[in-house]
Amino acid sequence: MAQILPLQIPVPTPKKPWKPAPIAMIPDLLILVGAFLVADATVALTGFKGKLAIFFLFALYSTLGSMALAFFRRGATAMSNAMATSMAYLSIALVALPLFSVLLTVVSRGRHALRLNTFTQDMAATQPDAPFSQGGALHAILGTTVLVILATVISVPIGVLTGLYLTEVKGRAETLIRFLVQAMSGVPSIVAGLFIYAVWITGGHGGFSGFSGAVALSILMLPTVARTAEEVLKLIPNDLREAGVALGGTQWRTVVMVVLPAARSGLITATVLGVARVAGETAPLLLTIFGTTAKHFNPFVGPMSALPLYIFQLLETGLNVAISRAWTGALVLLILVSVLFTLARFVGGRVKS
Amino acid sequence: MIRLFNENRYERDAVSTPPNEGEIVSSLASVANRLPRISNEVQASGADLEARGVHAWFGSRHVLADVNLSFPAGRVTALIGPSGCGKSTFLRTLNRMHEFVPSAAMAGEVLLDGVDIYKQGTDVTKIRLKIGMVFQKPNPFPSMTIGENVLSGLKLAQIKRSNKEDLMEECLTRAGLWNEVKDRLNSHGGSLSGGQQQRLCIARALAVAPEVLLMDEPCSSLDPGSTLRIEETIRQLSQSVIVVIVTHNMQQAARVSDYTGFFLTEGGPGRLIEYAPTREIFSRPKDERTEAYVTGRFG
Ligand SMILES: Nc1ncnc2c1ncn2[C@@H]1O[C@H](COP(=O)(O)OP(=O)(O)OP(=O)(O)O)[C@@H](O)[C@H]1O
Ligand SMILES: [Mg+2]
Numbered sequence: 295m296a297q298i299l300p301l302q303i304p305v306p307t308p309k310k311p312w313k314p315a316p317i318a319m320i321p322d323l324l325i326l327v328g329a330f331l332v333a334d335a336t337v338a339l340t341g342f343k344g345k346l347a348i349f350f351l352f353a354l355y356s357t358l359g360s361m362a363l364a365f366f367r368r369g370a371t372a373m374s375n376a377m378a379t380s381m382a383y384l385s386i387a388l389v390a391l392p393l394f395s396v397l398l399t400v401v402s403r404g405r406h407a408l409r410l411n412t413f414t415q416d417m418a419a420t421q422p423d424a425p426f427s428q429g430g431a432l433h434a435i436l437g438t439t440v441l442v443i444l445a446t447v448i449s450v451p452i453g454v455l456t457g458l459y460l461t462e463v464k465g466r467a468e469t470l471i472r473f474l475v476q477a478m479s480g481v482p483s484i485v486a487g488l489f490i491y492a493v494w495i496t497g498g499h500g501g502f503s504g505f506s507g508a509v510a511l512s513i514l515m516l517p518t519v520a521r522t523a524e525e526v527l528k529l530i531p532n533d534l535r536e537a538g539v540a541l542g543g544t545q546w547r548t549v550v551m552v553v554l555p556a557a558r559s560g561l562i563t564a565t566v567l568g569v570a571r572v573a574g575e576t577a578p579l580l581l582t583i584f585g586t587t588a589k590h591f592n593p594f595v596g597p598m599s600a601l602p603l604y605i606f607q608l609l610e611t612g613l614n615v616a617i618s619r620a621w622t623g624a625l626v627l628l629i630l631v632s633v634l635f636t637l638a639r640f641v642g643g644r645v646k647s
Numbered sequence: 648m649i650r651l652f653n654e655n656r657y658e659r660d661a662v663s664t665p666p667n668e669g670e671i672v673s674s675l676a677s678v679a680n681r682l683p684r685i686s687n688e689v690q691a692s693g694a695d696l697e698a699r700g701v702h703a704w705f706g707s708r709h710v711l712a713d714v715n716l717s718f719p720a721g722r723v724t725a726l727i728g729p730s731g732c733g734k735s736t737f738l739r740t741l742n743r744m745h746e747f748v749p750s751a752a753m754a755g756e757v758l759l760d761g762v763d764i765y766k767q768g769t770d771v772t773k774i775r776l777k778i779g780m781v782f783q784k785p786n787p788f789p790s791m792t793i794g795e796n797v798l799s800g801l802k803l804a805q806i807k808r809s810n811k812e813d814l815m816e817e818c819l820t821r822a823g824l825w826n827e828v829k830d831r832l833n834s835h836g837g838s839l840s841g842g843q844q845q846r847l848c849i850a851r852a853l854a855v856a857p858e859v860l861l862m863d864e865p866c867s868s869l870d871p872g873s874t875l876r877i878e879e880t881i882r883q884l885s886q887s888v889i890v891v892i893v894t895h896n897m898q899q900a901a902r903v904s905d906y907t908g909f910f911l912t913e914g915g916p917g918r919l920i921e922y923a924p925t926r927e928i929f930s931r932p933k934d935e936r937t938e939a940y941v942t943g944r945f946g
Binding site: 305306307308312315318367368371372 | 700702704709712743746751752753754755765766767768770771772773804805
């Protein structure tokens with residue numbers, strides 16, 4: 295048998311030589327600083343005015359600068375690469391700027407009325423223009439949480455199954471279903487509310503309730519979930535399905551054990567996009583849950599509140615104090631939605647490992 | 648090992664009775680000895696590649712230790728060794744594909760014509776253009792036709808060239824695929840069988856005229872005829888191109904390579920155990936572990 299010799303060589307430290315050294319980044323940094331200074335100077339010396347002009351001139355100069363640097367370093371073929379890279383960076387700036395300014399506005403206006411009692415009290419015994427130390431949005435927070443959970447429970451299974459019909463079953467109605475789902479995503483949100491109001495509530499099947507609202511929201515959420523789920527499922531390579539079936543699995547077992555787990559993170563994205571679509575909806579809720587000022591837990595009987603509705607109804611009063619409360623409601627809605635999304639990612643990510 | 652021999656369809660003096668170990672070694676050596684060497688290291692010109700003290704890690708796992716190998720112009724090198732000993736990892740350090748794995752790290756130098764390809768400021772796209780690669784799993788581009796697949800390297804690297812039709816035919820012929828696809832160059836690459844797809848990928852790699860061609864088990868999905876055709880191409884190429892081929896097929900190593908390197912891991916990182924002219928590896932290996940491996944007495 296071969297003799298096993300522990301080879302006595304010193305082990306060098308692992309390195310990542312492909313990462314650019316900090317010193318090699320200096321020219322790139324200089325180009326950014328230079329582009330900013332020149333953009334500033336252009337605005338100061340010419341007819342261009344304003345921050346937006348500085349941003350766009352900076353975008354132009356820094357793109358040209360990094361293209362020139364790429365040309366100098368690696369020749370003509372590297373220029374388009376540099377251009378695409380710097381466009382990508384500038385685009386995230388364009389996406390992030392409005393987002394941060396919205397966030398900043400909501401936080402700066404919403405913080406005045408933010409108290410601990412925002413989360414612990416409702417508005418049942420409080421007038422909208424009472425001091426901030428009284429009343430809160432608890433009933434609306436509860437309402438939105440219940441509505442979002444109910445709508446998710448209704449529309450995610452249906453949406454994912456629709457996606458499965460389109461990708462796995464490939465039934466005869468495939469084209470028709472795809473067309474209908476697409477058309478459904480164009481339904482204005484108030485129409486969804488009106489539909490439930492006309493068919494369900496005035497039809498005598500039920501009154502204003504959280505459940506009616508959740509069904510209206512599901513109408514809006516379903517097409518988003520179904521379409522996204524279909525796209526995600528289409529990306530799963532066919533080899534995997536074949537491997538599952540070839541081991542003796544039925545189509546359903548293969549879908550459950552192989553296809554859906556492989557698509558998990560995409561399906562969570564589908565859910566998150568669906569929730570994002572409905573969490574801020576006001577119009578369909580006006581016609582289905584009606585709104586109330588008191589805590590109300592039972593989604594099947596009686597009016598409920600939700601944060602968008604809470605904001606809307608406070609704004610309607612036109613009172614300064616109430617408007618401040620409305621901004622706080624917006625801030626709480628943002629926080630709630632972020633918590634839900636983080637939770638979704640956490641739950642989805644944890645099952646994996 | 649016995650099965651391997653009975654399946655061998657190119658061996659002229661077929662082995663009918665199960666050979667003993669000594670016979671296996673000498674039989675492999677005879678394959679290695681008999682083969683005409685088209686390539687000749689003295690005549691050959693072109694690039695030259697050298698790995699110096701190459702180590703590789705995935706995260707904190709040390710998977711490859713201290714590999715020193717040189718690949719002079721015109722030499723075909725086969726890398727053999729059991730599964731998981733770091734052959735693919737080593738191959739990928741040679742054209743900077745290793746860094747595609749986020750947790751990857753390495754140490755050492757890889758010199759192409761005397762210049763370290765890991766030197767700061769190196770244009771990595773030019774390195775990969777010069778050092779081509781054929782992957783173990785066929786991966787033709789699904790959105791392109793067969794013809795477009797062959798020429799895709801030129802487009803990706805923005806190389807201008809006339810006579811594209813001729814180039815396409817030449818590359819497909821050298822990959823042994825021309826006759827099968829000449830009437831359907833406009834259908835999609837995914838419509839080919841697995842082995843045809845692999846030959847398409849080989850044709851694609853040839854079209855950019857690399858100086859070095861790294862092949863990771865390129866024939867593992869091919870039939871014997873296509874395998875022979877690819878091996879012929881490798882020998883032809885070796886006049887102008889450095890070929891490094893990872894293979895689990897000992898006969899293939901014997902048929903196609905001038906030199907063979909044997910990798911092995913004994914729990915820790917994989918190492919290069921022995922490197923010598925192919926006929927020596929198969930006839931009188933210096934290391935017991937090499938002998939155990941090439942005779943099938945391994946493990
Ligand atoms: N992406 C990766 N992440 C983490 N570890 C990896 C990765 N790729 C390979 N490894 C590990 O590195 C070691 C060497 O793998 P490598 O693929 O180089 O082996 P190999 O010699 O090519 O084997 P085979 O003959 O089966 O192809 C193995 O232990 C493997 O588990
Ligand atoms: Mg491998």
